[in-house]
Amino acid sequence: MTTAPPPSTVISPSDLRRRGALRLAALLAAGIGALAWLGRNTDPAAKPLAAGPISLGAAIAFTGNANLYGQDQRMGLAVAERWAQQSGTPARPVRLQLEDGASDEPSAIAAFNLLIRQGVIALIGPTLSQQAFAADPIAQRQGVPVVAPSNTAKGIPEIGHFISRVSAQSSVIAPLSLDEALRRDPAIKRVAVFYAQDDAYSTAETAIFQKALAARGLPPVTVQRTQLADNDFQTPITSALQLKPQLVVLSVQAVAGGNLIRQLRELGYRGQIVVGNGLNTPNIYPICQRWCDGILIAQAYSPELNTPINRRFQQLFRQAHGDRPPPQITAQAFTAYQVLFEAIQRLQRKGGLSGVTLGQARANLMAELLSGTYDTPLGPIGFSPAGEVLQDRFYVAEVRMDPGGRDGRFALVRERRLQESTP
Template identity: 25%
Template structure:
C-alpha cells in the first residue's frame, strides 16, 4: 500500500501553487523563442539510457505546444543532439551549444564520465547546464552553474544498503565494479564506505573495465568467499552480463546495484537471474500521483512502452526549464538566476528543489527488478 505523509501532502500543495499545471498564453516570456540544447547518447553503448531521454524531450516539445506544459506563451524547444556514447562528440556538442548565441541552457550529457569532460566547458563559460542522469560524486562541484535533477549515488546507495540490510540481515558482502569510469568507480567507493559503516565485512572486491564481456573468473572468486550479498557498480552492458553469468554459474547470492541497473530492460537482457536484484532509484513508474500517471500514460501511448527513470528525469528537466521560461527566463543569465532561486517545482519526480551544492532535493525509492520492470522493495 502506498502511503502519503502529511508533510508530503503539504509539499505537494506548495508545489501546486508555485508551478501551476494549467497552460498559460501570457507571461513575461510570451512571444519569445527559447532554445534548449540537449546532449544525449541516443545511440552507442549508453543508448539504453539516452533513447528514453530523447523520447521524453520529444514528448515535452509536444506537451508545450499543446499547453500540457506551461511555458508562459513562449516558443520553447528542446533540441536533442546524439552524442553516440562518444566522449569527444559530447565535448563538441557542449562547445557548440555554449557558443551558438541562441542556447539558454544545456541538459545532459547522459553519463557521468561524459559530464566530467563537458561540464568544465560550461563552468568556465559561466553557462548553465543540468545533468539528468549524471549521478557520480563531484559532478556539481565542477562549477557554480552546474546542477542536476538526478539523485546522486551518494544520496541513494546509503538508503539501498540500509533497507536491504534491515530486511536481509546480511553480515558479509562482495563488490564488483568498473574501475575506469567515473560513475562505476563512485559506486564501488560508496558501497565500500556504506558497508563499513553498517558493520558489513567486505570479503572480496573485484574490478573490471568498460567493454569487458567475461566476468566468470571474478564471479567464481566472489562465490568462493561466500558473501551474503553482491554489490554491482556497472553500466547496463556490463551489469547485464555480470548478472546473466552469475545465473549460469548457479550463484544464488542476493544482489544490489547502483543507478546503472535502473533500466527496465535489465530482466529482458540479463534473464531470470536479475529477478529480485535491488536498486535505489529517483522515481518509480507505478507511483500514483496524478502528474506521474499522466506522464506514464502519454509516454506509453506515444512510444508503445512505458518510460524509465531516465525518461522521467529528462521530462522533469523539461518541466523545470519551462517553469523558468514561464516566469521570464529566456537567456543563459536568466537561467542561472532562476536555478539559484528555485524553491519548489512540481515535476513527474514529485516536488523538487536544489540544495546549496546544486544537487536535487528529493528522496530515493528502493526497487526490486521483476520480469516486467520494477516493483517496490518490501
C-alpha cells in the first residue's frame, strides 16, 4: 500500500495554472510596457534635416481589393523616379520609400506611422479615400505634407492644412461624359443608374451623376444598387432592362464594372453606357473584352495630350511597360511625385531646406507646394490654399477595343476646359 502525500503538500493543477497565468500575464504586461517605452518617440521632426538625399514616402495599396489601382500607381511612381533621375542634376536628390498601405484603414495608419518615423519629408497616398480619412489626420497632427494621388471623395483637403491632392473631385469630371452621351443622342429620355452601394467612391460619384442627370431634366427611371464584391448582375440588369433605358450610367469599381458591362451587353442592352472613374483603368479590358467597346468615360488625363512633359511621361512609360498608353491613375501618381519633387527643388534653391529641423522643412515644403504651379502630364495644375487641385483640362474618352477584343484604348473624343478652376 502506498501512502498518498497529504493534499496540502501538492499544489493542485488549477493553482499551478493560475500561478502560471499570472506569471505569463505579468511577463506580457512587462513586454508591452517595454515596447511602449521603446516606441514612445515616433517622430524625428525635432532633429535637424540630414544632408544628402531627401526621402519621400509613398503608402499605396499593393494588397487587398484596391491593389488594382495600387499597381497602376506603383508604375507611375517608378516612371516619375526615372524622370527625376534623367532630368539633369537636381538641386537636392530625392529618394522614394514605398510601403504597402493595403486596402484597409489600420494598414494605412501603420504605413503612414512607419514612414513618418523613418523621417520622410512628405507622403504620397493612401490609395482609397476611406483610408485617407483614417491616415491623413495622423500626418496632419504631425505636420507632414500629404499629396493624395487618387482620393476623389469630398472632404479630403479639408482634413487639414497639410493635406492636398492631385486627383480632381468626381463632382468636377463626372458630368462631362453625360454631356457627350446626350450630344450623340439628344433623344435620350430614359436613364438607368447602377452603383455599388457599399463603396465610398461609387456612392459619392453616383450622387453627382444623379444630380447632373436631374439638372438636365433626366431623372433616372431606375437606380440599381449592387455590392462591391458582386460579379453576377443578372437580377439588377433584368429589372433595369424591363424599363427600356436608352442610357446606362455606372458607378462601380473596375472588376465589378467590367463584368457589369459585359452582362449588360450579353443580356441585350444596345444603348450608350457612361461609366465613372472606377473604370478608368485598362485593367477592365480583359474582363469585358469586346463588350467594352464604345463606353464613354470622363478623365482627368488623356494620353493624347500633346505637351513636352506628357510626351516624356509616355516615352518613359512605354520603355518600361511596352507599347500601351498609361492609365489615368498612373499619370496622377506620376504627378503627385512630380509636384513634390519640383517643390523640393525650388525650396532647396531658396534655402528653405538648410539649417532647419525636419519639422520646419516639412512646413516650408507644404507652403512651397501650395504656392507653385506645375506643368504635368495632366496639364497645368496648381493648388487652392486648402490643398484642392486646380485643374482646367478634362477629357471625354471612348473605349475602342481591338478587333480581337483582347486589348483596347481610351480614345479621346473631346477636350473640355473648365474656366472656374483655372490655376
